[in-house]
Amino acid sequence: MKKRIILSFALLLTLLLFFTAVSISAGSADISLTELIKILLGGGSDETAVMILLKIRLPRTLAAVILGGALALSGYMLQTYFHNPIAGPFVLGISSGARLAVALTLILSARGAIMLNSAIMAFAAFVGALAAMSAVLLMSSKIHSMSLLVVCGVMIGYICTAITDIIVNFADDSDIVNLRGWSIGTFSGMKNDSVIVCAIIVFAALTAVFCMSKPISAYQLGESYAVDMGVNVKAVRIAMILLSSLLSGCVAAFAGPVSFVGIAVPFLVKMLLGTAKPIVMIPATFLGGGVFCIISDMIARTAAAPSELGISTVTAVLGAPVVLIIMLRKNKDKENA
């Protein structure tokens, strides 16, 4: 058991480092490995190579890792919260809610109402994610079927997306310059200051989630068992909602809608680890999300080069089959029970 967990972490870390290196060095401008190392260590003579690497590829790669991890972790939290393996920020409409809030903020900022910066974008997305989450929670108190709850989430997502589209249609083109591109989701065009904001938010949230691994493990057993174990269930619930909204909001603000990572990655990681214990699942899910998104991003930018695929196009192709497998397995469990 212990051995399998250590091997799994070693595998995830190796994959992450390997694909980070590949992602930074691969692209239309060839930069050799020695050149790469030189530039990263602060040397490097070729001005363009330095520019491409530090201003384009590095932030993009880091964004894929950080936001991919955030998305997977957010999905894990939602699955735990709802005791539902197919819950995730995208299917529950939380990403779309975040995106709506960001669209509104961008337009307000274009009108000069607020000063825009990465932190404000992230905050707007957090508020939007929380609002959509509240709608889902309101429904979950009335609906006890897990699949129906997901259908409701999808509907909330459609509503938010439709409103976003309407707003975008009525806005001036210049207002929504920043909104372009992320209707399909992408890690491209990430600026270094945005990456820093993401990193601060995501690592703070990751630390907080990891520190909650003990109460989350109790919550996993079900509410009555958590109470029996002396857990303040209400406090754990609120913390889980805030943290998962913060994480998925952050992704929606900076990368747009990225589908299926939140559902597929926690499942794959759980299969790899052979356990669902939060204390190992939380860091492993984060690493797994990073690996999954960095690979998806590489496919997105190379498969149809010189044009780019949307990140969701790739994550859907890789992730949606996993979701189908989960549902089939669940169905089988029910038949056996």
Add this chain to the structure above:
Amino acid sequence: MLEIKNLCAGYNGTEIAHEISFTVSGAEILTIIGQNGSGKSTLLKTLSGLLPPLSGKIYIDGTDKENMSRNDFAKLVSAMLTDRPKTDMMTCQDVVETGRYPYTGKFGLLGTADKRAVAEAMELTDTTELSGCPFSETSDGQKQRVMLARAVCREPEILLLDEPTSFLDMHYKLTFLEMLDRLRRERNIAVVMSLHETEFAGKISDTVLLLKNGHCTGIGKPSELLSKKSLTEHFDIPDELYNKYHG
């Protein structure tokens, strides 16, 4: 020792169990007997902290529950309720280990004392050989014994059980009760449980509490309260029906 005074229990302000009072000391078993919907589960859920009491007091060794932290309360009182735990990819030993929760540190890792308590509890409940088995693949009887080990490894002073023998066959019912009987003597645990099987309740309990429509209609020795007259009245059973199938 568990002492409850004028406890009213219910959901969302609707009172289901009214003004219940009793005391259970170490190594004693108090069994609640009542029809479906009489308030047994509501009462046990309130005792375990799952529902806040509507009024009245719960004392553990003389200390008001309200003045205890959740963790301190959990150390003393352990419950086995009817909800199935969600045990995705957990082995039986993993499930038992969750019982040590109030004693583990910030990250929930088990120390040597915790591991010993888990091993002892599994030994006592005859579940040691199940330790590596996935919990979801065990039988109902095995699950119930694992859940008992989980409740017992906490080394609680008070054990609450809601219909622990339902869904078990005769063999498992009897071995389960035998285990419980031994545990409470060896570990001086006060037990409060609900049972549907009045014949078992009569043999194992020190005190029986009759609950009808949320009211305590009698509390005392099983020999006095589980007579034919008392039972037919309590469960609204006509005499001839009782004689035909139960007498």
